[in-house]
Amino acid sequence: MHHTVEVRALHYAYPDGHVALRGVDLYVAPGEKVALVGPNGAGKSTLLLHLNGILRGEGQVLVCGEPIGDGNLGRVRAAVGLVFQDPDDQLFSSTVFEDVAFGPLYMGLPEGEVHRRVQRALQAVGMTGAEDRPPYHLSGGEKKRVAIATVLAMDPEILVLDEPTAGLDPRGRRALIRLLEDLPQTMLVATHDLRMVQECFPRTVVMDEGRVVGDGPTTALLADTAFLETHGLEAP
Template structure:
């Protein structure tokens, strides 16, 4: 079966010269849930931003068999739902409905289908009845769920989430974990939340200084105290 995500020899440096990724190789199967962990500056967020072409490095990134480059970018950006760490970077419309409807509207879907998708996406994240709420008046947890709904409305094949539980209170975090467990999409997440990783993600990839230093079953990696300590995860 063709991988949902295939990354080969990916390297990337920011304009200031900082090398963020170094010869990264990663393959993710359809339906697989994979966690990216590592210290701050390891390259986790940078890697996610390559999945829909926001960043372009040296090497090859393929999504659903297509290289992340023109003329495939529009299709790939519909297939990859990227959720930023700060939901305020994602929510820019007056109301929750407008934010969640933005993708389907931009895709030219009929009005009836747009309303159907918005209702479905909000139900998935437990925000039924929020359509007329002002996005920037929501709590952090509500904003994070609205941001996830804004990508679910495009019915993506892949979800890429950057620190989805950061800043959440325990109750909201628990609700988000339940959502991530239920969603069927292929999932790649960047996080420092190791209990979340243990509960939801069967496979974990450890990044440090832009390199993959470990890749395997989550239980085995999280039980390796020497590995965790060596890479700032203990």
């Protein structure tokens, strides 16, 4: 299995006619950790929502070499773990256990395996022991970790995260960065946190106005202050 994501000439307009993606091409190689940056409204979240078929635009999106279509949405969603920016969009059960068990149960796994996966996912995000807590009583940082655990419990080959450090305090941010560094998955992460990008992501893709306007080694991109300024970004 090649844990890759490939986007070819992707165009997308929202139902109200607003054009959010104007021909995006992107290839993420197996095991690569790629940052996706750009100003608000650049189309980052819209692009991420295409990677597991929540949105379907014009063009092609291939996951592990297979074009996403009606016939393989289940497989695609098992392969691509998508963590939304707002954990409240991901957590809807009355306990942490139920939220993290939801995916494995939905996959039809036996009860013992579901429990093993929940334990393993909570341990990975440093939330062991939180099984019985109601997600709505958790802090912002804890919610983010549990949201990531709901996705890790499905054992995805590819992780896609939308602004994982947004709204975290320094300690929560640091813990999250350590977690992302430790995870072995192929990763595409949309973020405004250019210090994190510098630290954790060897490659950066820059989007602006629905297009990819830069793609290359993070050190080179972040050193080009004129380029960053043109696209509404600030050197870290």
